[in-house]
Amino acid sequence: GEDVEQSLFLSVREGDSSVINCTYTDSSSTYLYWYKQEPGAGLQLLTYIFSNMDMKQDQRLTVLLNKKDKHLSLRIADTQTGDSAIYFCAERAGGYQKVTFGTGTKLQVIP
Amino acid sequence: DAGVTQSPTHLIKTRGQQVTLRCSPKSGHDTVSWYQQALGQGPQFIFQYYEEEERQRGNFPDRFSGHQFPNYSSELNVNALLLGDSALYLCASSLGIPGTGGYTFGSGTRLTVV
Numbered sequence: 001g002e003d004v005e006q007s008l009f010l011s012v013r014e015g016d017s018s019v020i021n022c023t024y025t026d027s028s029s030t031y032l033y034w035y036k037q038e039p040g041a042g043l044q045l046l047t048y049i050f051s052n053m054d055m056k057q058d059q060r061l062t063v064l065l066n067k068k069d070k071h072l073s074l075r076i077a078d079t080q081t082g083d084s085a086i087y088f089c090a091e092r093a094g095g096y097q098k099v100t101f102g103t104g105t106k107l108q109v110i111p
Numbered sequence: 112d113a114g115v116t117q118s119p120t121h122l123i124k125t126r127g128q129q130v131t132l133r134c135s136p137k138s139g140h141d142t143v144s145w146y147q148q149a150l151g152q153g154p155q156f157i158f159q160y161y162e163e164e165e166r167q168r169g170n171f172p173d174r175f176s177g178h179q180f181p182n183y184s185s186e187l188n189v190n191a192l193l194l195g196d197s198a199l200y201l202c203a204s205s206l207g208i209p210g211t212g213g214y215t216f217g218s219g220t221r222l223t224v225v
Contacts, residue, residue: 042216101153
């Protein structure tokens with residue numbers, strides 16, 4: 001079955017780059033997503049990458065996908081205090097309607 | 112343009128009781144998925160509704176049931192509540208199977224079972 005794993009915590013200084021990593025198990029994944037959750041709120045879609053892509057850039061966000069190693073990463077350039085939140089990696093496997101989420105990485109940005 | 116609306120925002124119930132949570136999807140969306148998010152965990156898939164039918168179900172007992180109405184809104188029902196059902200319940204909507212647009216999430220219903 002599908003399984004998505006992330007490290008639990010990341011701390012960076014304001015202005016530095018943040019890199020959040022994720023591994024998944026289902027090789028039939030079609031879409032991979034990054035979501036952000038702020039305290040007391042639902043999840044907000046940040047970006048996605050389709051499985052036939054290696055990289056996607058969207059303003060300060062860069063997503064890298066290594067299909068061979070089933071590894072996904074999210075790089076946030078010039079990290080700001082407003083980026084402090086929990087970040088979830090998620091996948092939608094081929095043939096399934098559901099999206100499977102990881103355990104989340106809490107990003108702490110130190111001023 | 113209204114996003115996903117969930118009600119109520121908070122709820123306290125006693126063990127053994129039943130609860131109904133409600134969700135109105137984002138305008139233009141026809142598919143509703145429900146997730147359970149325990150404290151400190153990622154969202155766990157409960158089920159997904161499309162065209163008023165349950166299309167896929169996660170690993171949740173039959174105490175969890177749902178419904179989708181002709182206007183695409185949805186309800187999640189949980190019977191015989193257990194303490195372990197305490198969680199944030201998230202409703203997510205999409206146009207069909209999530210693709211490039213992913214899901215749009217509501218802010219959730221915080222259920223506390225005492």
